[in-house]
Amino acid sequence: MFFNSAVTHRxxxxxxxxxxxxxxxxxxxxxxxxxxxxxxxxxxxxxxxLYDQGEHTVVEICREFGISRTRFYKxxxxxxxxxxxxxxxxxxxxxxxxxRPL
Numbered sequence: 001m002f003f004n005s006a007v008t009h010r011x012x013x014x015x016x017x018x019x020x021x022x023x024x025x026x027x028x029x030x031x032x033x034x035x036x037x038x039x040x041x042x043x044x045x046x047x048x049x050l051y052d053q054g055e056h057t058v059v060e061i062c063r064e065f066g067i068s069r070t071r072f073y074k075x076x077x078x079x080x081x082x083x084x085x086x087x088x089x090x091x092x093x094x095x096x097x098x099x100r101p102l
Contacts, residue, residue: 037089044075044087051076 034042047065050056056064062072078086 041088045084048079
């Protein structure tokens with residue numbers, strides 16, 4: 001596989017299986033390889049699909065995906081206001097990264 005995420009090793013529950021099976025290429029981009037942003041988006045989308053099914057608690061979902069409940073609820077608010085596009089990476093968080101001098 002092209003990615004080594006700790007999340008993939010934690011997904012042992014049968015209802016969480018198959019989450020990463022479609023992450024090899026991106027049909028929206030004509031089958032081109034997915035970027036890390038695409039993988040984050042699909043992972044978050046799958047996370048909320050599980051939440052919408054109502055079979056798992058927020059605590060279970062957060063534990064399986066390795067995020068805090070605070071982050072989950074921030075994403076939930078963004079999804080409510082912006083739709084699924086709100087699940088994409090935060091552009092403002094990219095600017096908050098420290099700049100290392102050369």
